[in-house]
Every structure is written in structure tokens, then in C-alpha cells.
Amino acid sequence: MELSTSTNGSIVIDMSTISPEGTRYINDKLRERKSYLLDAPVSGGEAGAKSGKLSIMVGGDKSAYLKIKFILSVLGSKITYLGKSGSGQICKACNQILVAKTIQSISEIITIAKKSDINPMIIREALLAGYANSKILEVHGKRMITSDYKPGFKLSLHHKDLKIAKNLIKNMGLNLKGLNQVQKAMSCAEREGLSDCDSSVIHTILEKTYK
Known part of the structure; x- marks a missing residue:
């Protein structure tokens, strides 16, 4: 999703591995549109992805995280909320x-x-x-x-x-x-x-x- 297409209340989940600085920059841009970015990189490899047993490390707004935690639970057996934007990275x-x-x-x-x-x-x-x-x-x-x-x-x-x-x-x-x-x-x-x-x-x- 392009940043310009986000609507109020949108929650973007980024499961890639990028820099914390890049994550915070994107989050700040989304916050201008009253939307959120959650950084949620994973560990567990191909086997963990196939079995739904990834470890997912989440940073970002906690209220946004709680709204989408059920989605992450499909992919990961261990989901850890770490705090502010960039913490997952x-x-x-x-x-x-x-x-x-x-x-x-x-x-x-x-x-x-x-x-x-x-x-x-x-x-x-x-x-x-x-x-x-x-x-x-x-x-x-x-x-x-x-x-x-x-x-x-x-x-x-x-x-x-x-x-x-x-x-x-x-x-x-x-x-x-x-x-x-x-x-x-x-x-x-x-x-x-x-x-x-x-x-x-x-x-x-x-x-x-x-x-």
C-alpha cells in the first residue's frame, strides 16, 4: 500500500527487515494521516513460516497492535510486543x-x-x-x-x-x-x-x- 492511499485508522504491518530509522520515518508519515505502522519482523526461517510457528517482534502503537494481534497469531506462535516504533527492528x-x-x-x-x-x-x-x-x-x-x-x-x-x-x-x-x-x-x-x-x-x- 502506498502511503498516499492510507485512510484514517489504517494499520500497516511491515514484516520485512529494514532499519529502525526507516521504520520510524514511515510511521511518522502515516501518523500524519492518522494511520499506524507496526514493524513486525520475524525469525524462524522457512520451516517456521510453513508451520505458523514464527517468532514475531512487534514495535509501534500498542492500541494498533492489540487490534491486529489475532492476524499475527496465524503466522506466529510467539508474538512479542516490544514498545515504540522501530523496537521490532x-x-x-x-x-x-x-x-x-x-x-x-x-x-x-x-x-x-x-x-x-x-x-x-x-x-x-x-x-x-x-x-x-x-x-x-x-x-x-x-x-x-x-x-x-x-x-x-x-x-x-x-x-x-x-x-x-x-x-x-x-x-x-x-x-x-x-x-x-x-x-x-x-x-x-x-x-x-x-x-x-x-x-x-x-x-x-x-x-x-x-x-
């Missing part, structure tokens, strides 16, 4: 940073396992049974060990999201060195033509830096 940025950094950590333990002559799949199974268990270790860990990078979430999209996150933290006056390392690996992977692979393909770049 900030939460999504945190999600994408955490996923990327966890992939980096898994890359490191796979390398340790191989250097120790231990089957990394067995180490993965042991870790999945303990406190280190995570969906990322379960799904991406297997991809990285078997070198099966058929995309669940493409590298190009994850990299785009990390650029948004990096700009966000820059505006906060922060310097997250770990994020910088992962983003450099993603940039390198894209230059090598891996944009359409799963984002965990950065393991093939990272493992070269451990020597």
Missing part, C-alpha cells in the same frame, strides 16, 4: 547478530574437533544434550559439518541484515568487534560467489583464518 537486529555470532562459535568448535581427531558430529551430539544446546547448533552445525549449504536463510539476506545492525550500533556509539569479524567473513563469502548459499557457509571462510 531493533530486536530483529539483535537476533541476526546472535545467530551470526553463534555460527562463528560453532565454526570454531568444529575446527577444534578436527584438530583433535574427534568426529565433530559426535561433539555436536554431546553439546546438544547439554547446556550448549541450541537450534543453531542443531541445524547450522550439521550443515557446516556435512558442507551442505542448501539455503535455509541465504547469506545475502543475512549479510543485508547485519549491515542494518552495524549501522544501528554505530549510531549508538558502540563498536562490537565480534560483529565486525563476522561481517567481514560474509563480505568475503559474497565476493567468492556464495551469496545464495545458507549463511552458515561463512564457516568455509572463517576456518581459513584459524591457522
Whole structure:
């Protein structure tokens, strides 16, 4: 829907991942027309979308959110209202940073396992049974060990999201060195033509830096 076509009381739900600043700009324009924008980016991948079990992170006017929550419940099993406009996008940025950094950590333990002559799949199974268990270790860990990078979430999209996150933290006056390392690996992977692979393909770049 174009902003110029919105009518009084319209509620626009944006489930894409864009910058918080862009979200607030659009919301301000809609508010001039007595309409609302809710930023509602998601996490859960293709499987979550197909099963209706996405995590949906919502920012914007709370009264508008309460009116459309039932719509979001069709798509997501966990819907979290985070506060003012742009809050959903900030939460999504945190999600994408955490996923990327966890992939980096898994890359490191796979390398340790191989250097120790231990089957990394067995180490993965042991870790999945303990406190280190995570969906990322379960799904991406297997991809990285078997070198099966058929995309669940493409590298190009994850990299785009990390650029948004990096700009966000820059505006906060922060310097997250770990994020910088992962983003450099993603940039390198894209230059090598891996944009359409799963984002965990950065393991093939990272493992070269451990020597």
C-alpha cells in the first residue's frame, strides 16, 4: 500500500527487515494521516513460516497492535510486543547478530574437533544434550559439518541484515568487534560467489583464518 492511499485508522504491518530509522520515518508519515505502522519482523526461517510457528517482534502503537494481534497469531506462535516504533527492528537486529555470532562459535568448535581427531558430529551430539544446546547448533552445525549449504536463510539476506545492525550500533556509539569479524567473513563469502548459499557457509571462510 502506498502511503498516499492510507485512510484514517489504517494499520500497516511491515514484516520485512529494514532499519529502525526507516521504520520510524514511515510511521511518522502515516501518523500524519492518522494511520499506524507496526514493524513486525520475524525469525524462524522457512520451516517456521510453513508451520505458523514464527517468532514475531512487534514495535509501534500498542492500541494498533492489540487490534491486529489475532492476524499475527496465524503466522506466529510467539508474538512479542516490544514498545515504540522501530523496537521490532531493533530486536530483529539483535537476533541476526546472535545467530551470526553463534555460527562463528560453532565454526570454531568444529575446527577444534578436527584438530583433535574427534568426529565433530559426535561433539555436536554431546553439546546438544547439554547446556550448549541450541537450534543453531542443531541445524547450522550439521550443515557446516556435512558442507551442505542448501539455503535455509541465504547469506545475502543475512549479510543485508547485519549491515542494518552495524549501522544501528554505530549510531549508538558502540563498536562490537565480534560483529565486525563476522561481517567481514560474509563480505568475503559474497565476493567468492556464495551469496545464495545458507549463511552458515561463512564457516568455509572463517576456518581459513584459524591457522
